[in-house]
Amino acid sequence: MEQRSSAVDPQALLITVAPTGAETAKADFPQLPTTLEELVQTAQDCEAVGAAMIHVHIRDDEHRPTLDLARLTDTVAALRESTDLVVQLSTGGSVHDPLEDRLKVLDAAPDSCSLTMGTTNFGDDVFSNPWPFVCDLYQLSQERQVVPEFELFDLGHVAALHRLLDRYGLPHGGAVHCDLVMGVPGGMPGTADALVAAVATLPGQVTSWSATGIGRTTLPVALASLSKGGHLRVGMEDVLTIRKGEQVVNNRQLVERAVALGDLAQRRPMTTAEARTLLRMK
Numbered sequence: 001m002e003q004r005s006s007a008v009d010p011q012a013l014l015i016t017v018a019p020t021g022a023e024t025a026k027a028d029f030p031q032l033p034t035t036l037e038e039l040v041q042t043a044q045d046c047e048a049v050g051a052a053m054i055h056v057h058i059r060d061d062e063h064r065p066t067l068d069l070a071r072l073t074d075t076v077a078a079l080r081e082s083t084d085l086v087v088q089l090s091t092g093g094s095v096h097d098p099l100e101d102r103l104k105v106l107d108a109a110p111d112s113c114s115l116t117m118g119t120t121n122f123g124d125d126v127f128s129n130p131w132p133f134v135c136d137l138y139q140l141s142q143e144r145q146v147v148p149e150f151e152l153f154d155l156g157h158v159a160a161l162h163r164l165l166d167r168y169g170l171p172h173g174g175a176v177h178c179d180l181v182m183g184v185p186g187g188m189p190g191t192a193d194a195l196v197a198a199v200a201t202l203p204g205q206v207t208s209w210s211a212t213g214i215g216r217t218t219l220p221v222a223l224a225s226l227s228k229g230g231h232l233r234v235g236m237e238d239v240l241t242i243r244k245g246e247q248v249v250n251n252r253q254l255v256e257r258a259v260a261l262g263d264l265a266q267r268r269p270m271t272t273a274e275a276r277t278l279l280r281m282k
């Protein structure tokens, strides 16, 4: 599917960086940005080399995942002050976060929020996204004028997105931006075939989409996304090795690789202003 309904140059590539996630322990991976200072530094470094949006999970003083509202609010302010990146807060949190806390993330007033379209097995855990929760979060995003990014872990999530848009209409601003999250143990596989199948069934209202492949699926998914005209999400939330047996040094390295892959596909990194146009943000 081609990108539709956007004034943005079709050669421009949206690179989203997901620098932290909720699954990796700082003790196991000290280069993971978990403090606000580390997150801001990472954000600046990644913006400098071509990222235009940041997908944010935060940690507490013990580096554990948290959805503490004051911390989220401070994080949004710090990222806005020190970068021009589109700030997207995760409403997925960790698999242990209660649904009520995940709804409250919107109180921190980010530019964008992730919105996962259904429950999925997540390794040995369950990432819970019951349909009524999805509907509540979506309606709240419309009310608060936060632009959602629909996270699609499975083909069933694509079907759920059809249902959601049919029932509740378009998001705030009118852009329907999706991210295919592929290769999670329990979700769709991180293969070119699965990406093609998912893209073929995206709702007609979709205006842009990106893809990310977890772990060893990162490269096949990135290459498949570029070949189908999609955008890229990269970062230490999704992959911790740059090649087999070699740890990622920092998030900037993953953004630089995304820029290089995009360059081979004759796509240039989108600016933050172009990302705001793509996502129809003011």
Ligand code: KMH
Pocket (backbone or CB within 6 Å): 021, 022, 023, 090, 091, 092, 093, 094, 095, 114, 115, 116, 122, 127, 151
């Ligand atoms: N940490 C995962 C359980 C999101 O950010 O919205 C969920 C996740 C998706 O990362």
Ligand code: ZN
Pocket (backbone or CB within 6 Å): 018, 021, 055, 057, 090, 092, 093, 114, 237
């Ligand atoms: Zn996330």
